[in-house]
Amino acid sequence: MKNLMKHTALPILALALGAFAAAPAWADDGDAKKGAKVFKKCAACHTVEEGGADKIGPNLHGIFGRTAGTKAGFGYSAAMTQKGSEGLVWNEETLKEYLVKPSKYVPGGAMSFVGLKKEKQRNNLIAYLKEVTGAAE
Secondary structure, rough: OHHHHHHHHHHHHHHHHHHHHHHHHHHOOOHHHHHHHOOOOOOOOOOOOOHHHHHHHOOOOOOOOEEOOOOOOOOHHHHHHHHHHHHOOHHHHHHHHHHOOOHHHHHOOOOOOOOOOHHHHHHHHHHHHHHHOOOOO
């Protein structure tokens, strides 16, 4: 019986560790419905619908895959335009970094929003943006 326990414990441990290691892949997924609530903080300056108006900030429809500072018709700060010319393209990863503290990610940028400290809020917001901005990701 002792041998049986010894030999069955390893596969069970391996399965448990495998499940734990896989957790970050699904744990990072945000909740778009909760993200809609987070977006209320952004809505004073941004719209998301296709053809939506620019406000203080640009309309975000089509943001995924767009080079920073390049939405036609919007007057970006020199700092944001420079980031774009350096190769910054908006995707899930770059938005996650940017949304922590926009002024640190793009020093000299015009966005006055202080950022989202909570990772879950950022994940939820990005899930919402992916859903409503025509993201192909």
